[in-house]
Amino acid sequence: MKNRRDILVIDDEPVITRAVSRICAEEGLSVDAADSGSAALDRLDARSYRLVLCDIMMTDLDGFAFLKEAARRAPKMPVVMTTGYATLENAVRSLTDGAADFIAKPFTADELLAVVRRALRARRLQEEASASGPRESLAFVPCPPKYYRLGNVSWVKEEREGTALIGLSDLFLKTIDGVAALELSPLNDEAAQGAPCATVTSAAGDRHAVACPVGGRIVAVNEAAKADPASLEKDPYFEGWLYRVVPTDLQGDLKSLVSCSSDRL
Amino acid sequence: MFQQRTLRKRLGFKLTLAVCATALVTITVFAVSNIRSHSRSLLAEVERHANQLSEAVRSGTEYDMLGNQRERIHESIKRMGNQPTIERIRVMNKSGAVIYSSDAGEIGKMVDKKAESCYMCHSAGRPIERLEMKERTRVFRLQPGGPRTLGIINPIYNAPSCWTAACHAHPRSQVVLGVLDVTLPLAEADKDIRAAQVEVVVFALSAILALSLIVAFLVRRWVDVPVAELVEATQRVAGGDLRYTIAETRDDELGMLARSFNNMTGKLSEARLQLFQSDKLASLGRLAAGVAHEINNPLTGVLTYGSFLLKRTKDQPELQEDLKVIVRETIRSREIVKSLLDFARQSVPKKTEADINEIVSRAASVVESQLALNHVAVSRNLDPNIPKAAVDANQLQQVFINLFVNASDAIGPKGGTITVSSAALSLSPVGITQIKKAQCPKRHSLIDGEVRIDGKPSVRLKARSDGNEGFIYLNPMYAMGGHHHGIPVDDRKVIALSCPECSASLIQPNRECPRCGAPAYAFESPPKGLVEGCSRKGCDWQRWEEVDATGAREFVELRVHDDGCGIAKDLLPKIFEPFYSTKGQKGTGLGLSVIWGIVDNHNGTIHVESEPGAGTTFILRFPVRA
Numbered sequence: 001m002k003n004r005r006d007i008l009v010i011d012d013e014p015v016i017t018r019a020v021s022r023i024c025a026e027e028g029l030s031v032d033a034a035d036s037g038s039a040a041l042d043r044l045d046a047r048s049y050r051l052v053l054c055d056i057m058m059t060d061l062d063g064f065a066f067l068k069e070a071a072r073r074a075p076k077m078p079v080v081m082t083t084g085y086a087t088l089e090n091a092v093r094s095l096t097d098g099a100a101d102f103i104a105k106p107f108t109a110d111e112l113l114a115v116v117r118r119a120l121r122a123r124r125l126q127e128e129a130s131a132s133g134p135r136e137s138l139a140f141v142p143c144p145p146k147y148y149r150l151g152n153v154s155w156v157k158e159e160r161e162g163t164a165l166i167g168l169s170d171l172f173l174k175t176i177d178g179v180a181a182l183e184l185s186p187l188n189d190e191a192a193q194g195a196p197c198a199t200v201t202s203a204a205g206d207r208h209a210v211a212c213p214v215g216g217r218i219v220a221v222n223e224a225a226k227a228d229p230a231s232l233e234k235d236p237y238f239e240g241w242l243y244r245v246v247p248t249d250l251q252g253d254l255k256s257l258v259s260c261s262s263d264r265l
Numbered sequence: 266m267f268q269q270r271t272l273r274k275r276l277g278f279k280l281t282l283a284v285c286a287t288a289l290v291t292i293t294v295f296a297v298s299n300i301r302s303h304s305r306s307l308l309a310e311v312e313r314h315a316n317q318l319s320e321a322v323r324s325g326t327e328y329d330m331l332g333n334q335r336e337r338i339h340e341s342i343k344r345m346g347n348q349p350t351i352e353r354i355r356v357m358n359k360s361g362a363v364i365y366s367s368d369a370g371e372i373g374k375m376v377d378k379k380a381e382s383c384y385m386c387h388s389a390g391r392p393i394e395r396l397e398m399k400e401r402t403r404v405f406r407l408q409p410g411g412p413r414t415l416g417i418i419n420p421i422y423n424a425p426s427c428w429t430a431a432c433h434a435h436p437r438s439q440v441v442l443g444v445l446d447v448t449l450p451l452a453e454a455d456k457d458i459r460a461a462q463v464e465v466v467v468f469a470l471s472a473i474l475a476l477s478l479i480v481a482f483l484v485r486r487w488v489d490v491p492v493a494e495l496v497e498a499t500q501r502v503a504g505g506d507l508r509y510t511i512a513e514t515r516d517d518e519l520g521m522l523a524r525s526f527n528n529m530t531g532k533l534s535e536a537r538l539q540l541f542q543s544d545k546l547a548s549l550g551r552l553a554a555g556v557a558h559e560i561n562n563p564l565t566g567v568l569t570y571g572s573f574l575l576k577r578t579k580d581q582p583e584l585q586e587d588l589k590v591i592v593r594e595t596i597r598s599r600e601i602v603k604s605l606l607d608f609a610r611q612s613v614p615k616k617t618e619a620d621i622n623e624i625v626s627r628a629a630s631v632v633e634s635q636l637a638l639n640h641v642a643v644s645r646n647l648d649p650n651i652p653k654a655a656v657d658a659n660q661l662q663q664v665f666i667n668l669f670v671n672a673s674d675a676i677g678p679k680g681g682t683i684t685v686s687s688a689a690l691s692l693s694p695v696g697i698t699q700i701k702k703a704q705c706p707k708r709h710s711l712i713d714g715e716v717r718i719d720g721k722p723s724v725r726l727k728a729r730s731d732g733n734e735g736f737i738y739l740n741p742m743y744a745m746g747g748h749h750h751g752i753p754v755d756d757r758k759v760i761a762l763s764c765p766e767c768s769a770s771l772i773q774p775n776r777e778c779p780r781c782g783a784p785a786y787a788f789e790s791p792p793k794g795l796v797e798g799c800s801r802k803g804c805d806w807q808r809w810e811e812v813d814a815t816g817a818r819e820f821v822e823l824r825v826h827d828d829g830c831g832i833a834k835d836l837l838p839k840i841f842e843p844f845y846s847t848k849g850q851k852g853t854g855l856g857l858s859v860i861w862g863i864v865d866n867h868n869g870t871i872h873v874e875s876e877p878g879a880g881t882t883f884i885l886r887f888p889v890r891a
Contacts, residue, residue, distance in 0.1 A: 013562045019569035026577070057558060084561030085554060087606060106565035106599050108572035108592065162708060162791045186616055186655065190866060219792050246702070246792055 003047045005030045007116065010040040010066065011055040011082075016105075020053060023109045024116065037061025044073050051100075051119050056083035056090055067097050076126065078119045082107070088194035091211055095151030095194075096256045102151075102211070114206035118175040122152065125174055141170040144237050148257035150193075150213040155237070156257065164250060166191075166213060167241040168200070173233050178203035182229040184242060189218045191245060193253045198242055200229070214253040216245035277481075277489035284480045288473050296469040303465075304458045308415075311454050312402050315417040319447045322354055323419055326365075333432040343367050352407070352414050352448040356421070359443055396420065404451065413451040418444050491519040498526060507534035557606050564602070568595040616655040616867075621821050621887065622647045622687055624658050628665035629685065632673075640680025641673045651689045651821050654889045660863045667860055668825045668883055675829030675881060684826045690886075691817045697870060697886070698743040698812050700724055700796060704789040705764030705771065711788055713738065718747060720841050720861070726771060726786070729761040730754050736765060739798070743812060746805030754802045762786045762800055772800060780806045819889035824882055831877035840873065 006029040009020045017033035024031045032047065034040035037058050043049075052070060056063035067079050078100030083090055086104030094102040100119045103111065129139040149155045152171045158164050173179060181201040191197045197212035222241050225232055232240040247253065322345060329337045338356075346354040346367015355366035361376045402417045421442045428437040435442055494511050501509040507530050511523040571591040578584045629643045636643060665685075672683045703711035703724045713725035716738045723738035728751070735752030737760070754760060762771045776785040778799035787797045794811040832840065841861045864871045868888050875881040 013566070015566040016562065016569070019566060019573065023569060023573050026573070083558075084565065085558040086561070086603070087554075105561040106568040106595065108568055108596070109576055110572060112569065162704065188655075188868070189616060 005032050005047055005049050006120075007031045007051045007053060008034060008040060008043055008047075008049045009053045010034045010037065010058070010063075012036060012058050013055075016055075020112065023112055027113060027116075029116070037063070037066040040066060041069060041073070044070060048074065049077060050123060051116065052077060052079045053116070054079055054081055056081055056094070057085055064093065064097055067094070067099055071098055076123065078123050080115055080119050088192055092150070092194035092256045095153060095211065096258070099151065101153075110206065114202075114208055117177075117206065118172075118208060121175040121177070122171060125171065140174045141236070142263055143169055143260035145261040147237065147260040148213065148254055149260055150211055150257055153211050154213045155260070156213040156253075158250065159244070162246065163219065163244050164214060164216065164247050165241045166197070166243045166245060168198075168210060168232060168236055170233075170236045172208075172210070173200075173236055176200055176202045176206070176208055179229045179232055180205075182226055182232070182242075184221050184226055185218060187218055187221055190248075191215055191218060191243070193256065210242075213257060214245065214247050214250060216247035216250075218243045218245050220244035275489070276492060277484045280484045280488060281477065281481045284484075285473065285477045288476045292469045292472055296465045299465050300458075300462050303461045307454050307458055308404070308451075311415055311449065311451065312398070312417070315402065315415055315447055315449050316398055316419075318351070318449070319417050319419040319445055322447060323421065323445050326356075331426055331430045333430070333434065338365055343369070350449065350453075352450045353446075354448075355446050357444045357446065359439070359441065364443070407448075413455055414448050415451050416446060416448045418446050420444050487517070488519070491515065491523065495519070495522065495526065498523075498530075502530050502533070507537060553606055557602050560598075560602055564595055564598055568592065568599070571595060616657050618653045619656050619658045619661075620651075620653050621656065621661065621823065622649065622651060624656070624661045625665050625685055625687065625823065628662045629669065631662075632666055632669045636669065636673050636683070639673055639676070639678060641676050642682050643669065644682050644684045646684060646686035648686075648688050651687050652819060652889045654821050654887050656867055656887060657863075660866075664860045664863050664885070665823075665825070667857075671857070672825060672827035672829060672881070675827050675831070677829065681828045684824075686824045686826075688822050688824075689889075690820050690822050692820055692886075693817050694809070694812045694815060695744040697818075697820075698809070700739075700741040700743060700790050700809075702790050703796070704791060705767060705769050706789070707764065707767045707769050708789075709764050709766040711764065712741075716749065718742075718749065723749065724788070725765055726762045726788075727765040727768065728752060728754070729763075730758050737762065743796075743809055744805065744807040748802075748805075750802060756801065756803045759784060760800050760802070773797065778804060778806050780804055820886045821889060823885045823887075825885075826880060826882040828880040831879055831881055832873070832875040833877055834875075837873060837875060841871075 007020075007024055009017050009024075009031055010033075011017050011020075012035050014033075014035065017035070021031040021033060032043055032049070034043050037054075038060050040052070040054070041061070044052075054063045054066055054070075058066075061069075063081055063083070067081065070077060070079055079098075080101045080103060081090075081094035081099045082103045082105055084105040091102045091104070100122055101115050103115045107115075125139045143149050143155050147155045147157045149169055152169050154166060154172070155169055156164050156166050179200055180203045183199040183201075185191065185197055191212040192215045193213065194211050196209035198210040200208045200210060202208065221243055225240055225242060234240070322342070325345070326338050326341055329341065342354050342356070342365045345351065351367070353367050355363050355368070355371060357376055358364050363371045363374050363376060366372050396418075401419065402415060404413055404415050406412070407414055421444065423435060423437070423439045423442050427435045427442065498509055498511050509530065510527045513520060513524050513527065515523065571588055575585065575588040575592055578588065625647065626645065629645065633643055669683060669685075676683070699721060701712070705711060711724050711726060712722050714722040716723045716725065718738065718740045719742070721741045724741055726737045726739065728735055728737040730752065733752045733754075735750075737751060737754075738749040740747045763769060764771065771786040771788055773785050773787045776787070776797070777783065778785050778801065781799060781801055781804045783799050783801035783804060785797050786800050787795050790796050790809070793809070795809075797808045799806040841857050861871055864885060864887075870886045872884045873881060874884065
């Protein structure tokens with residue numbers, strides 16, 4: 001068994017790797033740091049990690065290239081992307097390319113820890129799911145056919161009237177240790193793909209921003225879910241929807257999403 | 266460069282040369298043929314004269330010959346031959362001996378058959394007895410190099426009076442008794458011919474010269490100068506001076522070329538300006554992105570350490586307060602950087618219930634000190650009772666700051682006043698609601714962003730009437746009329762309306778316009794239901810049930826008035842277009858289009874009223890409930 005650590009943080013700014021190391025160490029997590037993508041790949045060969053936190057803008061090997069290579073070398077290891085060039089495109093592409101999550105710089109210690117905890121929990125859930133086998137009761141419910149998902153965060157389902165429903169994936173909800181509160185955008189707001197459109201607060205007080213799967217104008221808000229946030233976890237794909245939107249460019253947005261039908265093949 | 270071009274290569278020179286060469290050839294041909302025909306007619310004249318003379322000599326001597334008066338004949342011929350216009354007269358007998366001659370020394374000499382005067386008849390061996398006049402004359406020189414002479418021979422034929430004469434000198438069987446040979450000098454005629462030749466050559470040369478000069482002058486005036494102007498202009502434009510224009514004073518093709526050239530450079534300079542401005546914007550975007558990345562990294566250091574310390578020092582309240590300030594201010598910096606990144610993108614408004622008066626006051630106080638420098642005062646006339654509205658306070662503040670700065674620019678350095686006023690009003694949905702989405706029954710979008718009516722994307726329908734097929738563009742403002750018809754349509758004719766993409770009919774069966782009874786069309790405007798309208802041109806009836814059902818809506822109206830220079834009427838429709846700027850290189854030309862975008866994102870409207878010289882008023886309306 002290879003030498004095992006909790007987190008590998010990759011950033012060409014030493015001040016950031018040091019800050020992340022100290023914050024995580026305080027929480028009892030062991031952290032390694034690498035100052036480039038290629039150095040990080042060397043680390044991956046030497047040790048196994050439960051989680052990688054990776055900067056996108058790096059000189060030798062950028063974050064997306066690292067993400068691809070890491071998925072090949074350690075398929076189950078979640079990678080959280082981060083960048084100071086925090087455009088919506090970068091956020092969406094990270095999730096589309098298979099990152100566990102995306103966090104924009106600069107972040108506070110609490111924001112970082114919320115993301116790290118969720119990613120670690122997601123890994124545990126996925127390991128449990130594969131260990132128990134497909135016939136056993138699932139650790140989380142995958143999204144139904146004809147749904148599309150943005151990473152493992154949110155889903156969208158096209159409706160016949162030209163509108164679309166938006167909600168949170170079960171895996172996302174399960175990684176939050178008990179939904180305590182839900183903050184939603186008001187009616188008629190314009191949502192953009194990849195932009196935060198809701199905030200979920202966990203029982204422990206962590207705040208998790210939800211990236212919106214499609215852009216569009218919000219025409220209905222699920223007040224019932226807002227009033228009883230815990231109900232989300234009971235039926236995340238039907239009763240637990242968040243918004244009904246009139247999408248601005250559904251076909252364009254769908255290109256960045258994963259079809260849930262294909263998940264089941 | 267044009268000046269260095271050799272003469273040989275210039276278009277005008279080539280044209281002149283070509284015209285002159287053509288003139289040279291034609292005039293030369295003309296001159297040569299003229300000289301020839303002139304010489305011929307002169308010679309013919311001399312010939313005729315010689316013939317008459319020869320006949321006169323023959324008949325003058327005939328009587329003496331019949332009487333065989335040889336002395337008299339000698340004398341007559343000698344006298345006649347001495348006339349200055351006659352070179353020589355002689356008579357030869359059949360055997361070739363000269364029997365009479367004006368030159369006494371010649372008498373008795375034999376003339377060779379090959380001599381000039383005999384050759385004509387004796388060349389074929391057997392003598393020819395009858396000769397045409399042309400064949401009887403010949404031109405020759407008595408001495409080589411001497412003057413030309415014309416000789417005419419006149420055969421003396423046998424006649425009854427000859428063989429019946431008393432002398433019995435000639436038998437009856439003889440046909441030709443002898444030859445009268447008259448030689449005339451051609452010196453006079455040759456002088457005439459030479460004079461005529463000189464005259465024609467002089468005429469030809471002067472004609473060619475005159476033609477060349479005229480052509481050269483006209484070519485220079487009509488071709489060389491305008492072409493040189495065009496060449497100069499293209500070089501100036503190529504050198505980057507896009508404001509250079511050619512004087513448009515001509516009506517010919519080169520004048521048209523000059524006009525289209527000016528038109529082209531005008532368009533080019535407009536395009537370059539737009540490119541320059543969009544480039545400016547792109548650089549700004551790149552700069553923002555670069556700044557965001559560069560600043561976010563150090564900010565991450567501050568924020569992570571700050572928040573980490575805040576977590577670790579929960580038991581030290583005096584430190585907590587200070588650390589909270591650090592974290593709060595860093596988060597504020599983060600928002601500022603984020604807004605830099607959002608600048609390029611039309612950012613999503615974060616609407617909260619806000620007092621627009623407060624936003625206006627805040628925007629005014631931000632720019633007031635700057636405006637005071639230009640002697641511009643902001644006068645507030647705000648109604649304190651206006652309701653709160655759901656708006657993005659930051660975006661709206663940006664709108665008002667932009668409007669104040671624009672107003673101050675319009676006022677200029679002489680100073681003036683900006684008046685901002687607010688009021689609540691309630692408006693019926695007719696004319697203020699925009700159809701932003703439109704679908705056919707098969708859910709093809711009917712919105713056309715290319716054809717805009719008052720700056721808003723129109724609703725495009727396919728129309729067929731009387732065999733004409735084309736598009737009708739509906740004004741997206743509900744029930745406002747003012748639709749554009751892309752095909753000629755008769756007011757009284759029925760128009761078939763359908764989806765431009767799938768041709769699904771939009772005409773409602775059994776539904777008639779309540780105003781005029783014409784067939785009604787309908788399309789879906791999700792999520793607000795069906796929009797119906799009258800298909801007849803000239804009838805503006807529309808019904809949008811869901812919008813009508815909401816009844817009158819509450820609005821907050823803001824007016825920003827300045828007493829500046831105003832905007833010309835023809836420019837008013839353009840001011841909200843992106844990249845349109847009257848401030849030249851100073852403005853990005855994005856201000857008003859961004860404002861328009863923000864107001865539109867709030868479902869609000871923005872209008873402008875302006876009187877050149879008197880000032881401009883921007884009128885903004887925001888719905889209280891979106």
